[in-house]
Amino acid sequence: MEQPEQNVVANPQLNQLAKSQLAGPAARQQVQPTPDTYIFDTKNVSIYYGTFRAVTDVSLSIYENEITAFIGPSGCGKTTVLRTLNRMNDLVEGARVEGDVHYRGASLYRKDVSATAVRRRIGMVFQKPNPFPKSIYDNVAYGPRINGVRGRGKLDEIVERSLRRAALWDEVKDRMNKSGLGLSGGQAQRLCIARTLAVEPDVVLMDEPCSALDPIATGAIEDLMREIKSRYTIVIVTHNMQQATRVSDRTAFYSVLRDDKSDTRTGVLVEYGRTDQIFQDPSDSRTKAYVTGRMG
């Protein structure tokens, strides 16, 4: 697996895993998730907006080349936790993260860590497709351009590769100069995914990527997720439980702690495990109530 960008520090562990994956399913069986192959490790993470504690005490690990789903009722902080993984909460005034968030062993919130470096490796797709008011080509080329890729040939190659990976190439290859705003919802979202893939990230975070799309477009995105998970690690926030069962390997269920005295709601991680276990045999009663539909 070639790394086109010069800025990524080669991780021998990653290369090892990649090689073993290329070796085929039998070899891949041997690299079942072990404590070594986790990408994110959060320990006792609490997130505050000012003095308001939005999420409390989240500890979990996200594993490589898996799709992990965050589910839970609205207001439980799943999006907040997701955004913590690529330092997008920095953009909110007064947001503060306590606890450790480690990405491949490196702490994300240390003083000298550059947020832009983090976000280049950990990309994000948003709930509402947000293509730039530029051409389709320029949308996908934006990321590589700001990372210094100049030559037209190189950019063409990256753009085509990213659009193919996002399963959008055939539909737009003849109108690359048309505005990205003119695409349908599903296409626009795939454009945003292509744009994210163009910078060759390590992880792709998705915040309810299908909630603004119709069922057919949703299906296309879900197929896409399954296809690309061999190259990337995906964390998806979804309020659609069926979607979680369809695509994810692991699921984290969040819920809300209501403090009646101050009338505040704080998100909390209730249970985290393999998807089939969470949905068929959950350990916590709250999880059971949610997944069987007895609660919001």
Add this chain to the structure above:
Amino acid sequence: MSTVTQAGQAVPASALAQRRSLGDRGFQVLALAAGLLVLVILVLIAVSTTQQASSWFTTEGLSGIFSTTWNPAAGQFGALAFIYGTAISAGIAIVMAVPVSVAIALLLTEVVPRQWARPIVYVIDLLAVVPSVVWGLWGILVFAPWIAGFYSSIGSAVKGVPVLGALFGPPTSGASFFTAGIILAFMITPIVTSLSREVIATVPAIDKEGAYALGATRLEMIRGAVWPHSKGGIVGAVLLGLGRAMGETIAAALVIGSSATITSHLFAPGDSMPAVIANEFGEASGVFRAALMGLGVLLFIITIIINMIARGIVQRSARRQRGA
């Protein structure tokens, strides 16, 4: 006809019919009249000033607009020198004010946290509240004498240099196109800044987040997400600033130098439409006065056109934002 209800009470149908009292209708008429007043005033301005300027139009004809000879004593009233002066001083003001204003607007919307934004906005508001005549007073008594020194040094430095020498050649006193341009720049900065801020604030946050999520620095985000959205609106804001700079009278009247000449020397004294009207109207009569009125008509037409274009652009870009 009456309808009988259960309890046997008759409710005359006419009681339910809508009756607009005189007071209600009167209020509506009043409000409509107040609204129409805007249109009426604009029309009256055009009509009355043109009428007052008619003797100038009849003597000089339309060629008067393009003639450079302004000699009231000899009865010659060519307007070109003043149109030139207005354009040049406003142009200098725009060139200086726009980058600064847009930079401040970006600073306020993208860079500074909320608490720091307020004192900066306060300074901008304070800048806006300084009356034109105070700018002019300070300009002529303090600023012009001070900057004359700079003009001299720059002038002698570029003497003989092809383009620069023509632009920044030997100056005289400090009252000049350039000085007027600088003061006008100070005066239009508040409006261009606040309009640009409004335009930039309509950029959807989700677009900005999309850029950041790709690992963009703030500058890259601004170029990728903010600029394409705000381009149009900022052009509108710039045009409005231009209109304001062209119409600004008193500050220009005091510092532009009152010399009706067309010259490329930016440091030389010149004159502009509003300035000459303000300075000469008191003693003018007959065709002279009509000529000054005519300049006023020209100024009115130019600023109305610029404002209409600008407002149209700003409205259209705002509408596109909401529709997108």
Add this chain to the structure above:
Amino acid sequence: MAVGTERPTLDLREPPSWRRTKNRIATALMVVAAVLVAVPLGFVLYTVIARGVSVINWSFLTSPIPPQVAPANVGGIGPAVLGTLEITALATVIAVPLGVLGAVYLNEYGGGGPLARVIGFMADVMTGVPSIVMGLFIFSIWVLHFGFSGLAGAFALGCLMLPVVIRSSDEMLKLVPEPLREASYALGASKARVTLTVVLPAAIGGIVSGALLAVARAAGETAPLLFTILTVTTANPNVLKGANTALPAQIFANATSPYTGAQARAWGAALTLIAIAFILMVAARFVTARFTRYQR
């Protein structure tokens, strides 16, 4: 949770690069721009205060205007202060009610129809008409028939204030929530009654604040007065008849004078004018903070 075997930690610090430098330069330029704007303001205020404060005292504000040659400690600008106060007050009385009524038309009766849109658009355009044109207008239409007077000056200032008041009042009326009107209608009130008893009181804070700012602008205008009041040096308490004077006009007359006494009086008048504008601005902010219920 154990970190596992030794892994080379990812270096997330951005290497010093042209991108970061460009970003830093851009930020620095923005700050420079803000400073660039504060500096001349500081100079002007400093000069006006420094030169004006030595001249100002109660007698200065009330004494008659001496000939220009008179030294600084003789006489004062009393007539101009009187003139500014009475002319501006008259202009306010004329323009503000009309402006508010115009905004009422746009918001409550206009209904977004073509006439309302044209009026709204032209009101915006009218805010850009140079003040000198307003002066020439009133000269043509009033002064030539009825002579110079404070009233003519008030008309000219009123024309300047009208579109500004319409626009700012319109913004405030738009902010009043629809449910408030609906509740009043549901009680059987007519549109006029709803407007006068519910909508206007709800928006009054913002309307007053907008009006105060319009007054502040009008008080400082010179050009409209040059053609309407015939700057004299005697006080004229009759604002409706006879030539008058005002602070900005007096400053303009003295600014080109070679006599230091006249110049000193100009500085004193300038300080007075700025003080008036400043007080109005602070009052506007106060009203906004305390009495405005609905803000953007």
